[in-house]
Amino acid sequence: MPAPTQAAPTPGSSPRPPLGAELDALLARVSDGDRDAFTALYGCVAAPVFGLARRVLRDAAHAEDVCQDTLVEVWRTAARFDAQQGSALTWVLTLTHRRAVDRLRTVRAAAEREHRAGLLAYAVPYDEVAEEVERREEHTQVRHCLETLTPRQHESLTLAYYGGFTYPEVAERLGLALGTVKSRMRDGLYRLRDCLRTA
Structure with missing residues (x-):
């Protein structure tokens, strides 16, 4: 109806x-x-x-x-x-x-796509091979550093930064208090930052 x-x-x-x-x-x-x-x-x-x-x-x-x-x-x-x-x-x-x-x-995603498209229209030519190598190296470093996190930190950060969920949504999905999730993610981000600095 x-x-x-x-x-x-x-x-x-x-x-x-x-x-x-x-x-x-x-x-x-x-x-x-x-x-x-x-x-x-x-x-x-x-x-x-x-x-x-x-x-x-x-x-x-x-x-x-x-x-x-x-x-x-x-x-x-x-x-x-x-x-x-x-x-x-x-x-x-x-x-x-x-x-x-x-x-x-x-x-926001649409605005970001338009912004990127606008930048590409005026981009200075660059070495695509070198940029792709650098991007893969960064991806490998991030993946390595994610493996140094505790399983709970890894789960929370993955939901937030790869799944696109807000802190309250992460807390709801994991069945945890919002403060617990924030603390877990803060500690995980500190560890991730320190790892990337030494990578």
Whole structure:
């Protein structure tokens, strides 16, 4: 069933204060395909969703897209909401934050690609063979130094720097406290730095 069409909130719109129990009940009805419940839910959460997306992305157009995508996801996945795990608003804002972070990464990656393409257009000719050799040597050094880390440090750093996860996401995936993950990664980075200096 397609999601009901709703207009994205404007930056000046004022949210109606959402009530926890009311939102939980609305979300339960949305999971049954109740369009009227979705319209009411939308009216309660659209402005907070837009506000969070705007804070993460700092761009109104991208925030509107994220807001719309999030609320379509709410319509489609409302049955996954578990009131015992938190409030309906918290669940919706969690979906919003994930989508906003994903959009931010996509936007930044696109900007970096454009920047690299611009640099290449004005690049001075260089010895490609020599650069490739140097790049492989650096890769070998990094790989060697990663092997000097403890398994836990290696796992945390790999998730963060190769998997692209934030500290909280690493902590969630490993089932650890955020402070533990930060400490583990800090110690691992110190060891990695010292190894690369002597390599």
